[in-house]
Amino acid sequence: MEPKLFIDGAWVDAAQGGTLDVINPATERPFAAIAAGSATDIDRAVAAAKRAGKGPWGRTTGRERAALLRAIAAGIEAEKDRLARLEVEDNGKPLAEAEGDIADTIYCFNLYATYAEELDARQGEPIAVPDARFSTRVKYVPAGVAGLIVPWNYPLLMAAWKVAPAIAAGCTLVLKPSEYTPLSALELARICHEAGVPPGVVNVVTGLGRDAGAPLAAHPDVSKLAFTGSVPTGIAVATAAAQDVKSLSLELGGKSPIVVFADADLDQVVEWVMFGIFWNQGQVCSATSRLIAERSIAPRLVERLAEEARKIVIGDGMTEGVQLGPLVSRAQYDKVLGYMEVGKREATLVTGGGRPAGFNAGYFVEPTIFTDVPADARIWKEEIFGPILSVAAFDSENHALDLANTTEFGLAAAVMTKDIERAERVADRFEAGVVWINCSQPNFLEPPWGGMKKSGVGRELGTWGLMNFLEPKQITAYQSSEPWGWYLKNTQNG
Structure with a gap:
């Protein structure tokens, strides 16, 4: 060309x-x-x-x-x-x-x-x-x-x-x-x-x-x-x-939450949370990068997510079976690695946190999960645009919504629960232009797409x-x- x-x-x-x-x-x-x-x-x-x-x-x-x-x-x-x-x-x-x-x-x-x-x-x-x-x-x-x-x-x-x-x-x-x-x-x-x-x-x-x-x-x-x-x-x-x-x-931009209640199907939660943050290397404006889990299930959910994240196949996108390719550029690579270092100071690193072993070239980073993330942490508030999941626990529906909505962004939000009335109630109170119930990131071209706030x-x-x-x-x-x-x-x- x-x-x-x-x-x-x-x-x-x-x-x-x-x-x-x-x-x-x-x-x-x-x-x-x-x-x-x-x-x-x-x-x-x-x-x-x-x-x-x-x-x-x-x-x-x-x-x-x-x-x-x-x-x-x-x-x-x-x-x-x-x-x-x-x-x-x-x-x-x-x-x-x-x-x-x-x-x-x-x-x-x-x-x-x-x-x-x-x-x-x-x-x-x-x-x-x-x-x-x-x-x-x-x-x-x-x-x-x-x-x-x-x-x-x-x-x-x-x-x-x-x-x-x-x-x-x-x-x-x-x-x-x-x-x-x-x-x-x-x-x-x-x-x-x-x-x-x-x-x-x-x-x-x-x-x-x-x-x-x-x-x-x-x-x-x-x-x-x-x-x-x-x-x-x-x-x-x-x-x-x-x-x-x-x-x-x-x-x-976005810093989208996914709120998970204790009654949600854990296997489905793991699937959708993984997809919501690690698809396209996390370089998605609507990525559900903030996991807000009910306290009673948060430790078990984080353990499952970490286990699955370690299984993700990283490599050149042209290689069969690869699930996570490199970030798009040196600038984005440096930015995401920088946030990983910030996260290590602000929260508890569960898995990932750097460049994967065995890669001498390419803008590759590990799928990364932080837990016990404070609401004032940079990795909780700022859009990273990379495969970094931040996790916080909640004690009540109002607490979950407060964590979800206290952000300058309002592109997307997700809720997972078997209680459909609660799901609809939470969906109505999300301050976001796109809301998902019991899923994350499905995108069709017929409905409107866009966000609130910044x-x-x-x-x-x-x-x-x-x-x-x-x-x-x-x-x-x-x-x-x-x-x-x-x-x-x-x-x-x-």
Whole structure:
């Protein structure tokens, strides 16, 4: 793959000519290079998107866009094995997880094709008003040029979460992938082009966040910003968006709790807790990284979890049977190891806590569990984005909810109990945008996804994701043959 940007339907060099290495996190060796985009390249890409939006693309129907979305899905399907392997090289996750991501990506484009078709039927839908002399209807128009900034933990899937609804809505877009995992976004650009997406509708600019992401967020011709990533960067994006009053959606961090009552099925609890924190190396914004267990079962549960954590197979994601790959980058590796050292001072280390034995290269860390974690501990309060589980015990339902909700985040939360009334009661009191009962992390593309507090603004997925890229336009018509009479009444009165 040549180090090029995709702008206006063509592969072009970065204006400043620079490149960045792409590192395989399992080997710490570069295996590809990408173009280092800059503000000049963002200007070119946004200009291309703006032109495309004013051309024939701006007059397409939902049905026409649906055909393109299905063609994109078919293009991904045809290359799913290669794309999954590319994600492993780029990101480090086990191949089976990457294959699941690609399957979800295909589903996402097909789902938004259906939503695009349904949008045609909703155009001009009537709205009842209390005055029969007027008729009111609503049309849905594209938000304009969309700036999409996506993270490295689910590279192609997170891109699909934004690209698919943007196309379905009729927007044009500039996609900025993470510099750590940019390759599948470039492949997506190629697949979109081959599927027949017109030039300028989809543009991809790779590069560092400060050089390409920040100019995209601040660009005056970008009407809609959709960002997934860290809270500090999200605040910077929101600040930039505020300067031009852009439409904005943010999916930020999390420190999600999983509350386990003593009556829960222990085998199921172990399964879901393990999945909730160790899937994708714990690099999941909604990871249930805080286990809040009823005191009577906490020691036994922690013992079981530690036993299972020690069985996890660590290694290169391309190796069959591997369950935990490397972290995505040196920076993330150093950050997670740093939190492990902090945890050793703040709480009781049960298992893990460092680099696994026998690994001389790669950003590998052990699945780690801390117990007796105080509520003011950094590992309890701060998002780590790694395979670290923090455990605390509770004595009552109110105590559990206090532990769960005392956080600046509010993305997700889970509760496990056989008492369904209690489960529903706790679910209602969680301060979170996504709640799971007797499970953790199942994610479907039809319901809304997003959080409260510092976990974000707005919702993605489902029809909520589509509405992110649409502007509802009210059209009201006076349909009476009688004169309105406002001017005459006012002049007669004096």
